[in-house]
Amino acid sequence: MGKNGADVQHVSRSAVVADSDADRLALTTVALKAAGFKVFTAADAASMAARLETGSPAVLVLENSLAHGLRSPGVPVLLLLDAGESLDLEEAQAWGVVDYVINPVRADELVYRVETLIGRSRERARSRGEVEALRESLRNVSSAIRQTNDPQLIADHVVRGFGEALGVDHVWFATFRDERVPSIRAQWNRPGTPMLPARLGDSEKLIVEAANRLWAEADVLAVTDHRTQPESRITQALKEWSCELNPVSSVLLPVGEGGAALGIILLTTVEERHEWTRPEIALMQHVAGNVAHGLIQGHLISAQQRVLHQLRQLDKAKTDFLATVNHELRTPLTSITAYLDMIRDGSGGPVPEGISKMLDVIARNSDRLRRLIEDMLTVSMQDGSNLDLKPVDIAKLLQVVVATLRPLAESRHVAVSFTEGTEDVEVTADEAKLEQVFTNIVANAIKFTPAGGRVGITSSMFASADGGRAALVKVADTGLGIPEHDLPHIFTRFYRASNATAAAVPGSGLGLAIAQDIISRHMGRMVFDSTLGSGTTVSVELPVGGP
Numbered sequence: 001m002g003k004n005g006a007d008v009q010h011v012s013r014s015a016v017v018a019d020s021d022a023d024r025l026a027l028t029t030v031a032l033k034a035a036g037f038k039v040f041t042a043a044d045a046a047s048m049a050a051r052l053e054t055g056s057p058a059v060l061v062l063e064n065s066l067a068h069g070l071r072s073p074g075v076p077v078l079l080l081l082d083a084g085e086s087l088d089l090e091e092a093q094a095w096g097v098v099d100y101v102i103n104p105v106r107a108d109e110l111v112y113r114v115e116t117l118i119g120r121s122r123e124r125a126r127s128r129g130e131v132e133a134l135r136e137s138l139r140n141v142s143s144a145i146r147q148t149n150d151p152q153l154i155a156d157h158v159v160r161g162f163g164e165a166l167g168v169d170h171v172w173f174a175t176f177r178d179e180r181v182p183s184i185r186a187q188w189n190r191p192g193t194p195m196l197p198a199r200l201g202d203s204e205k206l207i208v209e210a211a212n213r214l215w216a217e218a219d220v221l222a223v224t225d226h227r228t229q230p231e232s233r234i235t236q237a238l239k240e241w242s243c244e245l246n247p248v249s250s251v252l253l254p255v256g257e258g259g260a261a262l263g264i265i266l267l268t269t270v271e272e273r274h275e276w277t278r279p280e281i282a283l284m285q286h287v288a289g290n291v292a293h294g295l296i297q298g299h300l301i302s303a304q305q306r307v308l309h310q311l312r313q314l315d316k317a318k319t320d321f322l323a324t325v326n327h328e329l330r331t332p333l334t335s336i337t338a339y340l341d342m343i344r345d346g347s348g349g350p351v352p353e354g355i356s357k358m359l360d361v362i363a364r365n366s367d368r369l370r371r372l373i374e375d376m377l378t379v380s381m382q383d384g385s386n387l388d389l390k391p392v393d394i395a396k397l398l399q400v401v402v403a404t405l406r407p408l409a410e411s412r413h414v415a416v417s418f419t420e421g422t423e424d425v426e427v428t429a430d431e432a433k434l435e436q437v438f439t440n441i442v443a444n445a446i447k448f449t450p451a452g453g454r455v456g457i458t459s460s461m462f463a464s465a466d467g468g469r470a471a472l473v474k475v476a477d478t479g480l481g482i483p484e485h486d487l488p489h490i491f492t493r494f495y496r497a498s499n500a501t502a503a504a505v506p507g508s509g510l511g512l513a514i515a516q517d518i519i520s521r522h523m524g525r526m527v528f529d530s531t532l533g534s535g536t537t538v539s540v541e542l543p544v545g546g547p
Contacts, residue, residue, distance in 0.1 A: 005170035009140035014038045014055065015114065019063040019080065024103065028061060028080075030116065041328045058118045060096075061110075068541040069451065072096035076117040080105070084109070119238045120237060131279045137165035138283045143289045149298040154187035158291055163188040163283070168267045168274065169245075175255075175263035176208055181295045184263070193270060196242055203237040210234040211254040211261040220285065221252040222276040242268065253284055258290045262314075265291075329373050337366050367488035372510075387430040387521060394459050394471055394542075401438045403458065413451035416442070421460035425471045427542045433518045434542075440511035441475050441538050448536070449479035461544075470524075474537055490528065491516040538541040 015037050019025040022043065022155060040055060042048035046068050052060070052073050060077045062070075067077075071094065079100035081087060087100060098117055098533045101110065141161030145154050159171040187196055200207055214220060223229055225245055226239065248269035255263040265288060276394060305456045343351060344359055351359065402418050409416040445455045455477045464470040482490065490512050518524050523543050530536040 014040070014057045015059045015061060016040045016042065016048065016051045016055070016057045017061045018042040018045075018051075018066050019061075020044060020065060021063065021243045024063075024080070024408060026108070026111065031110050032061075033117065034107070035111040035115070037114070042066075049355040058121070059114050060124050061114065062095075062097075067092075067095045067097070068324075070095045076121045078113055078117055089106075096422055103441055106108050118517065130302065131277075133214065134165055134280065135283055137161065141165070145287075145290050146293045147303045151182050151187070151295050151298045151302070153296060154291060154294045155184045158188045158287070159188035160265060162265065162287075163190070166280065166284075168197055168249075168273075169193050170266075170268045171264065171272045172266040172268075173255075175295070176211075176261070178260075178262045181262050181299050183294075196266075201241065203241040206234060207241075207252075207264065208261070210252065211256075211264045214252065215254040215261040216254040216259075218285075220254070220281055222281065223250050224275055225249060225273050238266070246270065248272065250277070250283075251276050251281070254293075255288045255292050257296055262292060262295070329369070333366065333369060333373065337363075337370070340366065387433065389430060390427045391426055392431045392434060394427060394473060395420045397435055398457055398459060398473065401435060401442055403440065405442050408443065408465055409446045409455065412446060412449070414446050414449045415454040416446065416457070417454070418457045419459075421458070423461055425461055427460050427471050427522075427544055429522050429542065431517075434522075437515040437518050437540070438473065438475075440515045441540070444511055445475050445477035445479065445536070445538070449477045453478040453535075464541070464543065471542045471544060473540045473542075476537040480537060481534055481536055482528065482530040483532055487528060487530065491526075 013036055015024060015032055015034065017039055019027050019028065019039075020043055025041055025043065029041055032039050040051045040057065042051050048062075048066060051057075051157050057075055059073055060073055061080065062077055063080045064082070064087075067079060068091075073096055075096070076098040077096045079087070079092065079095075079097045080103055081100050081102050090360050092100075098114055098120070101113055101281060112371045139159065141157055144157040144161070148157075155173050159173050162168070163171040169190045171189075172195065173184070174186075175181045176186045177183070185198055189195055210221065221234060223235055226235065226249070229235075231239070234252070235250075238252070239247065247270055249268065249272075251266040252266070253265040254261040255265060265284070267284075299379055340359065340363060342348065344363070346355070402416055406416060442455065442457065449455060455475065457476075461474050462470055492513060499537065519540060519542070524541050527539040527541070528536060529539070
């Protein structure tokens with residue numbers, strides 16, 4: 001035997017004997033030595049403590065009077081009691097006492113008790129080791145489950161992990177028809193054994209009922225030996241379902257969440273009996289809980305990813321459609337407007353007054369169609385276009401916007417005014433895109449303001465929430481206002497307020513969506529303050545430093 005083996009043997013056959021009675025100490029020592037034990041003796045508590053510190057005996061044989069004040073030494077304790085002496089069980093447990101004998105004790109009985117204690121201690125240590133090894137294996141299974149959101153991969157981890165950790169022949173996993181999880185089948189089998197059926201078949205209804213009952217009772221169905229234990233309806237159904245495998249031992253473990261089971265895990269052996277222990281079942285139930293959580297979470301994430309992918313595809317399709325329509329519309333519109341300008345200029349001869357008015361209507365609608373096409377082009381390109389940044393004088397920009405839209409305002413009998421702030425307002429921005437933003441906002445204000453109303457535009461500087469300087473432009477009108485239920489949707493593409501539709505105010509529903517996107521890319525924000533029937537104020541905030 002090698003050195004390590006000798007050390008183990010030395011520890012397993014060693015004992016500390018502590019007894020203040022010298023004669024009894026000698027007798028106990030002789031009896032244990034005769035049985036092959038290496039004995040260390042102690043006549044008092046101090047020497048006993050020293051013996052325990054310097055060595056690791058397999059057992060401690062201890063006189064009752066020396067046990068007081070002792071804390072469990074980490075080895076089994078055999079207590080020596082005198083006849084008529086009482087024993088406080090709570091104290092004895094604290095001392096680490098596993099067994100006791102009444103003096104005087106025969107040598108053979110003493111040796112038998114000591115060897116029995118050592119055997120039990122070894123068995124407990126072996127059992128603890130096995131449970132710890134199983135716990136570590138199943139901890140790894142739970143860890144693997146948490147690291148993926150793929151339901152099928154979760155199932156594969158479970159069947160393989162259970163099979164290898166528990167040493168069974170088959171592990172079979174299936175989910176039921178349940179909207180919380182996808183339909184999954186997975187199984188693992190020891191090499192050389194046939195596979196279980198892929199489907200539950202005629203047994204499904206009975207097995208689902210059993211799984212729901214077990215889940216409600218927080219229990220499992222464990223069969224140590226099908227050959228000797230009485231068969232229930234469910235065990236008979238499982239045997240019939242497994243066909244020629246003829247299982248010896250099996251356990252049916254429900255997997256559930258909330259009020260119902262959503263699947264089962266079935267473990268079987270076909271050659272040897274398996275004693276399903278409480279630690280095994282508790283650990284399996286713990287992992288099954290992780291499985292249920294992982295499957296539900298993975299199913300939700302997978303569904304969200306599918307929806308996100310579909311939304312991206314739809315968004316791309318919409319953008320492609322807008323770009324295509326834009327191209328197809330611009331070509332004929334260019335010809336229409338070119339010939340219209342030639343006719344109005346007299347290239348084809350004098351134009352009668354009645355025809356001229358008709359041409360004016362055509363020109364206005366052509367211009368409206370052109371703006372709509374430009375908005376559609378902006379929508380189709382805005383996600384990928386870059387900003388051309390440079391210093392922009394907000395006052396000059398707004399004056400250009402007002403001058404451009406004044407004919408529209410006059411045609412609708414709406415007064416438009418611009419009031420410049422007391423200090424210069426300059427931002428770093430894309431001038432063309434900001435002009436598009438304020439043109440859309442002011443044009444909207446004019447369109448939604450009845451004849452005789454007014455639109456007021458102001459610009460100023462203010463201190464932003466982060467302590468920096470920001471430009472503030474307000475466009476206030478005395479128009480229709482926006483219904484409260486429409487406010488959360490006003491930046492949605494193609495969305496139009498319900499009162500705008502009812503009043504037949506023309507528009508595409510793209511202007512504000514485009515404006516919001518441009519302002520966001522400039523690290524600014526748009527705020528609406530609207531009262532139905534009284535008007536709307538749009539506030540645009542832009543950081544002075546630019547995006």
